[in-house]
Amino acid sequence: MKRRITTLVLAAGLVLGSTWAIAETGAISGEALALRSIMKDLGANMQAVTDGISREDWALVTKTAPLIADHPQPPFTEKVRIMAFMGTNMGRFKGYDEETHKAAESLQEAAAKGDGQAAIAAFQAVQTACYGCHRDFRKPFLEHFYGAR
Secondary structure, three states: OHHHHHHHHHHHHHHHHHHHHHHHHOOHHHOOOHHHHHHHHHHHHHHHHHHHHHOOOHHHHHHHHHHHHOOOOOOHHHHHHHHHHHHHHHHHHHHHHHHHHHHHHHHHHHHHHOOHHHHHHHHHHHHHHHHHHHHHHHHHHHHHHHOOO
16 A cells, blocks of 8 residues: 555656656657647738738638637647746736737728728737737747747
8 A cells, every 4th residue: 555655656746747847848859839830820810811901802801810819729738838938928928819819809890891991900900919929939939849049
């Protein structure tokens, strides 16, 4: 019985220690985070909106804006790793995401009405939120999780 408890405690310690080490050091051997794929899809959606606005294809913009506003979230374990890395900056990181969400919803509403000026203004707000997040977090994020310099 005592041996079984000791084994369980050691196993739990190894699991927790490994989880902490992954959170602190980033991806395991260059493993790509799901967030990378999410960002790639967001980039494609931003390009589609740019194309839609330039051609005044409000149906395309209306259809694409929710893909930006309600983009997929990383899996829970990845969120934990990101939160551990972000630390006290997590609120600012989430704030950029919320700004993007709200601006993309405004973009959808403006495009649905065929209001080009409002759609352009809303898209500018989406781009500004994206830029702010990338300016503040992209480089340290890539260095931490991918060793990129």
